[in-house]
Structures are given as C-alpha cells and as structure tokens.
Amino acid sequence: METVVMKFxxxxxxxxxxxxxVAERAISEKEKGNRVVIVVSAMGKTTDTLQALADEITANPSKREMDMLLATGEQVTISLxxxxxxxxxxxxxxxTGWQAGIETESVPRxxxxxxxxxxxxEQALSEGFFxxxxGFQGVDRAGNITTLGRGGSDTTAVALAAALNARKCxxxxxVDGVYTSDPRYVNGARKLEQISYDEMLELANLGAGVLHPRAVEFAKNNNVPLSVRASYSDEAGTIIQEVVTVEKNLxxxxxxxxxxxxxxTVTYKKPFNGSxxxxxxxxxxxHIDVDIIVQSITNDFPPSVSFSIKQDHMDEVKRVLDTYQSDIGFVSTDFEVGLSKVSIVGSGMVSNPGVAAQMFDILRRQDIPVKMVSTSEIKVSVVVPENDMHKSANALHEEYGLE
Amino acid sequence: METVVMKFxxxxxxxxxxxxxVAERAISEKEKGNRVVIVVSAMGKTTDTLQALADEITANPSKREMDMLLATGEQVTISLxxxxxxxxxxxxxxxTGWQAGIETESVPRxxxxxxxxxxxxEQALSEGFFxxxxGFQGVDRAGNITTLGRGGSDTTAVALAAALNARKCxxxxxVDGVYTSDPRYVNGARKLEQISYDEMLELANLGAGVLHPRAVEFAKNNNVPLSVRASYSDEAGTIIQEVVTVEKNLxxxxxxxxxxxxxxTVTYKKPFNGSxxxxxxxxxxxHIDVDIIVQSITNDFPPSVSFSIKQDHMDEVKRVLDTYQSDIGFVSTDFEVGLSKVSIVGSGMVSNPGVAAQMFDILRRQDIPVKMVSTSEIKVSVVVPENDMHKSANALHEEYGLE
Known part of the structure; x- marks a missing residue:
C-alpha cells in the first residue's frame, strides 16, 4: 500500500x-487503495483572530509565546x-506537530x-487510520512549540511525504494549479500542466504565492512528486517534478x-572592508530576508550597497541598522518604498542568451523604469515602481508568447 | 524562596x-519574595465556542478529539x-499540560x-521565570492530550502545589470565598473564614460549585493549604485546611x-443476585457519576433500586441500561426528572445525633416532599422537587442559625 499526503x-x-x-475527498483517495495523511492549516481567519488577541496585550510579543498561541489554530482544525x-x-x-514527531530547530516563528x-x-497508518x-508547527529539542513561518503547512506536507516515502504530495x-502568471491581473494567463522544481522554486520565491519555496526545495531535495490542485474540483492541477515534458519550446x-x-541603500564614507x-x-x-543585492562602487560617488526587502520589514531593518551603525560603519541610509518585483522564469533561459536584454527592451518600450536587476540561470527579476507592476507583467506575458 | 500557586x-x-x-496580581505576589506558578483556564466562553464547532461536525464526537480541541483553549490563555x-x-x-509534565491516565475527557x-x-522557577x-489538561503515556473533566484547572493547581511543595495554593x-450557602438564593448567607477539607469536600461534591471535589481531595491528601478568594479584590477569602478554628459552635x-x-428506578422480577x-x-x-443510591426490598413490591444522576446524563444512562438489559437482568426502568438535591454539611454533626431528624422536620413543616436521603458523618442530603430547592435551602439556613 502506498502513502499519499494531502494538504489543505x-x-x-x-x-x-x-x-x-475535506474528509470526503480524503476518503475517496483511500478508496483507491492508498494510506492517507492529511495536513491542514488553521481555519480561515483564525490566525488573524489570535494575532488580534496578542495585539491587545502587547505591541511586541515574545516569539516563543506567539508560536504557543498560533499553534492552537491548526490544533482546532485537526480535531474537527x-x-x-x-x-x-x-x-x-x-x-499536533510534536505528536507527529516533527522536530525543528529552536527558531521561534x-x-x-x-x-x-x-x-x-507509521503505526497509525498501518492500523488503517487516517x-x-x-501543519505549520513542530517542537524543538527542549520541548518548545515552534512554527515554521509563512507557508509552513506546505513544508509540513512535503516533509512528511519525504519522511513517509509517500508516492505523492x-x-x-x-487555485487550480500553477499559472503562467496571475490570471487576476494578466490577460491570457493559463494553467501549466507541469513545471520543474527549479522553475517552481523561482516562481515560489518570486511571490507567485501558490507554494512556499521552502516546501518546493524540500520536495526537490527529496524528489517528492508534488502537485498543486483545486480543493473545489476534481480537475488535474499542475505537477511539479524533476523532468518536465516541454509543452511548447518556451x-x-x-x-x-x-x-x-x-x-x-547604505552609503559609506570610504571603500569598506568586511562591512x-x-x-x-x-x-x-x-531573520530578515534580503532579496536582491546590488553593489556599485565608482570613483565619482561614495561607495554604497542597495538591497531589496519586503516593505513590512522596513521598520525592523531600520532598527537593526541603527543599533549596529558603528559595527557596520556606514554613513547614511536611504529607503525607497512603493516598489515591486517582476520576474520571468524558465529553464530554457540557460541556453538562450539575451533573454534579459529582451526583457529590458520590452520594459523600456513601455516606459517602465528598472530600479534593480537580478538574474539566475533560469530567471530574471527587475524591481519597478509598484504602479507599473501589472503593466510590466502583462507586457512580458504577451511578448514571451505565454497566452 | 517559597513557591506559591495561583489559579485563575x-x-x-x-x-x-x-x-x-492577572499578571499584575501575580507580580505583587512575586514581590513578596515568592516563586510564582499561575494556572489558568480557557478565556470566558472559549470552551462553548469550541464545543459549538464540534457540534457542527458531529453529534457524537470522539472523546480523544474533543480533548485535542478543548486543550487549545488554555493554550491561548497561557501564551497571552x-x-x-x-x-x-x-x-x-x-x-501546556504536557510541557508542564502533567501525566494522566488514558481516560479522555x-x-x-x-x-x-x-x-x-523547577528549572524555570529557579531561573526566576513566572x-x-x-489548567485542565495533561498527556497520557502514549502521548495523547487528555483533559481532566469539570473543574480540572483547580485540580491542576492543587496537584502542582503538591508536586512543587508549594506554601499555598x-x-x-x-466569588470571594466559600459561603454558608449561595447568597444569590439564600437570605443571610455569609462568607466563612475557614473550612476543613472534609467539609469543603462535601460542599464541593454537593454542587456548591466553588471548588472541584477532586481538587479538594488532592489538597487534603497532600495537605496543601488552599484558599478561595476573589480575583477582583484583595480581601482575604476562605482558607481550607485540616484543622479549623470553630467560629461558633455550629x-x-x-x-x-x-x-x-x-x-x-430499576425494577426486577425477583430478588436479584449480583445484578x-x-x-x-x-x-x-x-463514566457516569451516580450519586445517591437507595435500595428497597419489601415483600409487597417487586425488588427495585433507585439512584440519582445528573439530568444531563439521563440519555446515556438510558442507553447503557438498554444495551445491557439482559446482563443486568431487570424488568423495567422509571425516570423522574425535575428534582434537586439539598444538603447540610458540618463536622459537628458526627457528635450530634438527630441532625437528620431535625432536617426532615424542618422540611416537613414547609410541606416539602423528600424523595431520597443520603447521609455521611458530616452531611445529610435530600432529593426534593426542583421547585422547592430554594425554599428548602432558606429554611435550613435559617433554622440552623447560619445567618
């Protein structure tokens, strides 16, 4: 009997x-002859409600206690x-996470x-139990309840699928799958039948929002066949796996x-060393995620480094920089808000030089200023004004023939 | 440094x-030089809300899963x-219960x-943490979350006080203490300064509702000095301990x-043996609590046994009796509802014969029919119609000079 992990x-x-x-759906999976593990998140707006309670107590809650609080959300769902x-x-x-044996590092939240x-x-599955x-929670070695951060339930599902050697997760x-772009904002966006781990990883990291990147990474490293599909229909979703059958030569x-x-942007007085x-x-x-980093050193300007962060983290970044100004040794900082990131992703890029150049050309023709650039073998990201985000995405989606 | 357990x-x-x-109150206790453990229940109506969710899923939820669900209530409170x-x-x-090392038997709910x-x-207290x-929850040896039943948080507090060798709980x-009777319904009911474990145990068992009997029993067995006091005032409450200074010779x-x-009432065809x-x-x-049991065997009537239960348990009692009718070997059952129990409690009774007779006399003068009677060394309970409950209590309170 094979094991299937389903995450809702x-x-x-x-x-x-x-x-x-959800129970009915899982029962039909069992009736196909599978052992079934179901991973669930907190119900609807539960997390917001719990967060609001904490907000009434303090503006700066202990992270350990936030984990203790938030972990109740999934516990309600699993019992129901x-x-x-x-x-x-x-x-x-x-x-719960600790009962399922999910041991984590000691990093709250x-x-x-x-x-x-x-x-x-294993025991419960072998006895025929669902x-x-x-999802989203575990326990550290000292016995503290921890949570896995955003998208943590996806990670729980994939990690369980790997640990239980499941046939699929x-x-x-x-949404009913992974799309060429967000259909709410981009004309002609359509569902992909398949996508590779690496492409999905870039898309996930780029805020496509369907799957958490940590989950995709875990799936890739453990070769767990993953799919994203709609909870409201029986239609096939998008399969994420190592090798992808090319649909068109995209x-x-x-x-x-x-x-x-x-x-x-952090500016120094003189060229820095180790700063x-x-x-x-x-x-x-x-625990602040920095995304794109651009360093520019010229003779004409003081040395500086720019990096992009989520706007939500700006206050904490400011606080950290202020606290460690003398350690880091910078002169001034500058913050620009109201930006967005637009990216193109595809395994085919690696063998096609000039994809980035083509992208810049498309954006220039739309009069969209590019603030920062970052490239990898299978993606190009640009930072553009938030006001131009949808316009950029639509132009790129059309020009690359994704419709 | 001594340890104090506070339960809210x-x-x-x-x-x-x-x-x-609550935190402020506990801080003032610490500032007196104590190590402080605080045991808390679920916030306000949380348990009802969780129960309502379960009701929407099923009329007959798994007890293990109800424990899983309800245990989230206190977990929210402790984090906040x-x-x-x-x-x-x-x-x-x-x-949580399992983190505090509270190991229970495997009896859900x-x-x-x-x-x-x-x-x-011990470790956290020695490091100066609150x-x-x-409250109300633990874990069995197999790692399942369990709950302690009604009044379970009181039991948690007393058990912790015993285990930590606390100075007081x-x-x-x-309410601001233990009363001679419920002041909402009985004229002249007043707060007691002290009461013995045994008296409190009878009062707790009799539905006085201030403290759960299991908690009192635990305190008695471990000689934990217990007090009941108001969360909204600094006034001394009622101290429950082994030896009580007699206020009057009551x-x-x-x-x-x-x-x-x-x-x-369960009726048999012929005198039973072992039934x-x-x-x-x-x-x-x-797990159905039976309170008073009265057996009457005469030559004139078929043999029968009567017992009192909480009206809420009636459906389950009916179900159990139906299921095991042939094992138990009875002919018919009869259920009378709309009853109440009224009791008088006092250590002095043991050396004063005739207290029960006096009680029956008081009730007879009020034309209150007595349906069942039960006595112990320090209490007499009668079952009377629910409509006569407050009238009985007032008459007894007055006649025994408790005002």
Missing part, C-alpha cells in the same frame, strides 16, 4: 462544512477533521524541520510579480 | 485587559498571559493526574443545593 490550506477548512468536504472522518464512518487520529520521527504515524496532522488550494514559462518591496558582510550577517541574525 | 478561572481571564490584571508578563517587564514562560514531572517547571501553566474566582456549617437531578453490582459497574465503565 486555511480557506479549504474555513468552516465545519468545508472540513467535512478527525471528528468529521468518524462521523462519515472512518477511523482517524489527529496529531521561522523554524526549519530537522527531523521527523515517523513511528507514531492521520490528520497539524497533493497541495489542495484555492524559453519563459511564467511571469511572477510581487508588490510591497522597498529598496534600502558588507557585517550588514547582511546582522540582518540574517534578525 | 475562565471569567478572570476573559479579556486581554483581565489577563494583564506570558506575553502580558513580558510587557510589564517580567520574564515568564508558558507551559475525565483523566486523573498520575504524576507530575516537575523538572522543567511559570504559566495550562490560591484559587482566584468570581453543627451545620453550610447548606448546599444543586438543581438538574434525575432519579432512576446491583452489574448496574453500577456498567455505569462506572461509561
């Missing part, structure tokens, strides 16, 4: 009726889902899974975009 | 503001309370505490009453 996000379990629907199986005549057991002790789940596991969500497979970006490492070490120590 | 119930932590008030300490400039750590592994709490512990609640120290009682044990064994196996 917050909107898919937002009400008791929807939870019963296990009850739903029972009422439909099936046996199920719910497991953003812990990585270090190991999964699968004995209890195993309902709380299906991520059920409120150089670019998707256009992603993400609003809410800020650019930070650059200092900045990013300090930011990393405070 | 659901109404005392119903809002973020109240939670901050720990945050409150931090925002007031103090260090605190929250602990009604587990008893078997052992408390205090290492983690320890905030989730203060139960903060929405034979009766309190009058308790409890509505919602049903009487079950009586069968009934109560079966009911106990289904």
């Amino acid at each position: 996000g917050g909107t898919s379990v937002a009400t008791p009726e929807k939870i019963i629907g 889902l296990a009850m739903a199986f029972k009422t439909l005549g099936h046996e199920a057991l719910s497991f 953003n812990a990585r899974i270090e190991h999964i002790h699968t004995e209890r789940l 195993c309902v596991v709380a 299906d991520i059920y969500t409120d 150089i670019v497979r998707g256009v992603a975009f993400e609003p809410g970006i800020a650019r930070v 650059l490492a200092n900045i990013f070490t300090k930011l990393a120590e405070h | 119930g659901g109404t005392s932590v119903a809002t973020p503001e109240k939670i901050i008030g 309370l720990a945050m409150a300490f931090k925002t007031l400039g103090h260090e605190a750590l929250s602990f 009604n587990a008893r505490i078997e052992h408390i592994h205090t290492e983690r709490l 320890c905030v512990v989730a 203060d139960i903060y609640t929405d 034979i009766v120290r309190g009058v308790a009453f409890e509505p919602g009682i049903a009487r079950v 009586l044990a069968n009934i109560f064994t079966k009911l106990a196996e289904h």
Whole structure:
C-alpha cells in the first residue's frame, strides 16, 4: 500500500462544512487503495483572530509565546477533521506537530524541520487510520512549540511525504494549479500542466504565492512528486517534478510579480572592508530576508550597497541598522518604498542568451523604469515602481508568447 | 524562596485587559519574595465556542478529539498571559499540560493526574521565570492530550502545589470565598473564614460549585493549604485546611443545593443476585457519576433500586441500561426528572445525633416532599422537587442559625 499526503490550506477548512468536504475527498483517495495523511492549516481567519488577541496585550510579543498561541489554530482544525472522518464512518487520529514527531530547530516563528520521527504515524497508518496532522508547527529539542513561518503547512506536507516515502504530495488550494502568471491581473494567463522544481522554486520565491519555496526545495531535495490542485474540483492541477515534458519550446514559462518591496541603500564614507558582510550577517541574525543585492562602487560617488526587502520589514531593518551603525560603519541610509518585483522564469533561459536584454527592451518600450536587476540561470527579476507592476507583467506575458 | 500557586478561572481571564490584571496580581505576589506558578483556564466562553464547532461536525464526537480541541483553549490563555508578563517587564514562560509534565491516565475527557514531572517547571522557577501553566489538561503515556473533566484547572493547581511543595495554593474566582450557602438564593448567607477539607469536600461534591471535589481531595491528601478568594479584590477569602478554628459552635456549617437531578428506578422480577453490582459497574465503565443510591426490598413490591444522576446524563444512562438489559437482568426502568438535591454539611454533626431528624422536620413543616436521603458523618442530603430547592435551602439556613 502506498502513502499519499494531502494538504489543505486555511480557506479549504474555513468552516465545519468545508472540513467535512475535506474528509470526503480524503476518503475517496483511500478508496483507491492508498494510506492517507492529511495536513491542514488553521481555519480561515483564525490566525488573524489570535494575532488580534496578542495585539491587545502587547505591541511586541515574545516569539516563543506567539508560536504557543498560533499553534492552537491548526490544533482546532485537526480535531474537527478527525471528528468529521468518524462521523462519515472512518477511523482517524489527529496529531499536533510534536505528536507527529516533527522536530525543528529552536527558531521561534521561522523554524526549519530537522527531523521527523515517523513511528507514531507509521503505526497509525498501518492500523488503517487516517492521520490528520497539524501543519505549520513542530517542537524543538527542549520541548518548545515552534512554527515554521509563512507557508509552513506546505513544508509540513512535503516533509512528511519525504519522511513517509509517500508516492505523492497533493497541495489542495484555492487555485487550480500553477499559472503562467496571475490570471487576476494578466490577460491570457493559463494553467501549466507541469513545471520543474527549479522553475517552481523561482516562481515560489518570486511571490507567485501558490507554494512556499521552502516546501518546493524540500520536495526537490527529496524528489517528492508534488502537485498543486483545486480543493473545489476534481480537475488535474499542475505537477511539479524533476523532468518536465516541454509543452511548447518556451524559453519563459511564467511571469511572477510581487508588490510591497522597498529598496534600502547604505552609503559609506570610504571603500569598506568586511562591512558588507557585517550588514547582511546582522540582518540574517534578525531573520530578515534580503532579496536582491546590488553593489556599485565608482570613483565619482561614495561607495554604497542597495538591497531589496519586503516593505513590512522596513521598520525592523531600520532598527537593526541603527543599533549596529558603528559595527557596520556606514554613513547614511536611504529607503525607497512603493516598489515591486517582476520576474520571468524558465529553464530554457540557460541556453538562450539575451533573454534579459529582451526583457529590458520590452520594459523600456513601455516606459517602465528598472530600479534593480537580478538574474539566475533560469530567471530574471527587475524591481519597478509598484504602479507599473501589472503593466510590466502583462507586457512580458504577451511578448514571451505565454497566452 | 517559597513557591506559591495561583489559579485563575475562565471569567478572570476573559479579556486581554483581565489577563494583564492577572499578571499584575501575580507580580505583587512575586514581590513578596515568592516563586510564582499561575494556572489558568480557557478565556470566558472559549470552551462553548469550541464545543459549538464540534457540534457542527458531529453529534457524537470522539472523546480523544474533543480533548485535542478543548486543550487549545488554555493554550491561548497561557501564551497571552506570558506575553502580558513580558510587557510589564517580567520574564515568564508558558507551559501546556504536557510541557508542564502533567501525566494522566488514558481516560479522555475525565483523566486523573498520575504524576507530575516537575523538572522543567523547577528549572524555570529557579531561573526566576513566572511559570504559566495550562489548567485542565495533561498527556497520557502514549502521548495523547487528555483533559481532566469539570473543574480540572483547580485540580491542576492543587496537584502542582503538591508536586512543587508549594506554601499555598490560591484559587482566584468570581466569588470571594466559600459561603454558608449561595447568597444569590439564600437570605443571610455569609462568607466563612475557614473550612476543613472534609467539609469543603462535601460542599464541593454537593454542587456548591466553588471548588472541584477532586481538587479538594488532592489538597487534603497532600495537605496543601488552599484558599478561595476573589480575583477582583484583595480581601482575604476562605482558607481550607485540616484543622479549623470553630467560629461558633455550629453543627451545620453550610447548606448546599444543586438543581438538574434525575432519579432512576430499576425494577426486577425477583430478588436479584449480583445484578446491583452489574448496574453500577456498567455505569462506572461509561463514566457516569451516580450519586445517591437507595435500595428497597419489601415483600409487597417487586425488588427495585433507585439512584440519582445528573439530568444531563439521563440519555446515556438510558442507553447503557438498554444495551445491557439482559446482563443486568431487570424488568423495567422509571425516570423522574425535575428534582434537586439539598444538603447540610458540618463536622459537628458526627457528635450530634438527630441532625437528620431535625432536617426532615424542618422540611416537613414547609410541606416539602423528600424523595431520597443520603447521609455521611458530616452531611445529610435530600432529593426534593426542583421547585422547592430554594425554599428548602432558606429554611435550613435559617433554622440552623447560619445567618
């Protein structure tokens, strides 16, 4: 008997009726002859409600206690889902993160899974139970409850699929697959049948929002066949795997975009030595994700480094820079907000030089200023004004023939 | 340094503001030089909200999953309370039942505490942390979350006080102490300064509702000095301890009453042999509490046994009796609802014969029919119609000079 992991996000379990629907869906998967593990998030707006309670107590809650608080969200869902199986005549057991043996590092609010002790789940599966596991949460070695950060439930699902040697991991969500771009804003965006881990990783990192990058990375490293599909229909979704059958000979497979970006520029008096490492070490120590980094040293200007962050993190970045100004040794900082990131992704790029140049040309023809650029073997990202984000995406989607 | 355990119930932590008030109260206890453990219940109506969610899924939820669901209630409170300490400039750590080492038997919804592994709490206390512990919950040896049943948070507090060798365990609640009777319904009911464990045990068992009997029993067995006091004032409450300074030479120290009682009568064809044990064994196996048991065998009537239960349990009692009719071997059952229990309690009774007779006389003068009677060394209980409950309590309170 093979094991299948199914993951349902917050909107898919937002009400008791929807939870019963999830149970029905999992039962049909079992009736195909599979052992089934279901990973769920907190119901609908539960996390917001819990956050609001914490906000009433303090503006700056302890991270450990936020994990303690937020972990209750999935615990409610798993108990209700296990009850739903029972009422439909099936046996199920719910497991919190620690009960499912999900051991993480000791980093509250953003812990990585270090190991999964699968004995209890294996036992329950072999006895014929549906195993309902709380996503997003684990326990560190000292016995503190931790959470995995944004998209953590996806990571839980993929990590369990890897640990249990599952045949597949299906991520059920409120979209029916991975698209060439966001159909809400880009004309002609269409669903992809397949996409490679690497392409998905770039798209996930680029804020396509369907799957968390950590989950995709975990799937890639453990070769877990992943799919993204709709919780509301039986249609096939998008399969994410190592080798992709090329649909057309597309150089670019998707256009992603993400609003809410800020650019930070740090200026030094004289050429620095080691300071650059200092900045990013300090930011990393405070768990602030830095995305694009651009360094420009010319004789005409004082040396500076620019980097992009999420606008939400700006206050914390300011605080860290202020605190460590003398360590880092900079003169001034500048913050530009109201930016966005637009990216093109495709495995075909690696063998097609000039893709970036073509991209800049398309944007120039639309009079869109490019503030920062970052490239990898399979993607090119540009930072542009947030006002131009949708216009950029539409132009790129059309010009690269994704419709 | 001595340890103090403080317990706050659901109404005392119903809002973020109240939670901050609890933290302030605990801080003043620490400033007296104590190490402080705070045990809390779920906020206000949280349990009802969770129960309503379960009701939408199924009419007959798995008990294990109900424990999983309900345990989230206290987990929310402990995280918020720990945050409150931090925002007031103090260090605190929250602990779920399993993190606090509270090991219970494997009886979902009604587990008893078997052992408390205090290492983690001792460690945190010795490092100067306030320890905030989730009441009402524990973990069985297989790692399932369990809950302790009604009044479970009181039991958690007392058990922790015993395990940590605490100087005292203060139960903060929405009343300011233990009364001679319920002042809402009985004229002249007044607060007691002291009461013995045994008297409190009878009052608790009799539905006085201030403290759970299991908690009192635990305190008695471990000689934990217990007090019941108001969460909203600094006034001294009622101290519950082994030896009580007699205030007046009162034979009766309190009058308790409890509505919602049903009487079950089971009739046999011929004198039975062992059947009586069968009934109560079966009911106990289904965790149904039976209170007063009266057996009457005369030559004129078929043999029968009557017992009182909470009216809420009537459906389950009916189900159990139906299921095991042939095992138990009875002919018919009869259920009488709309009853109540009224009791007088006092250590002085043991040396004063005739207290029960006096009680019956008082009730007869009020034309109140007595349906069942039960006596112990320090209490007499009668089952009377629910309509006569308050009238009975007032008459007894007055006649025994408790005003």
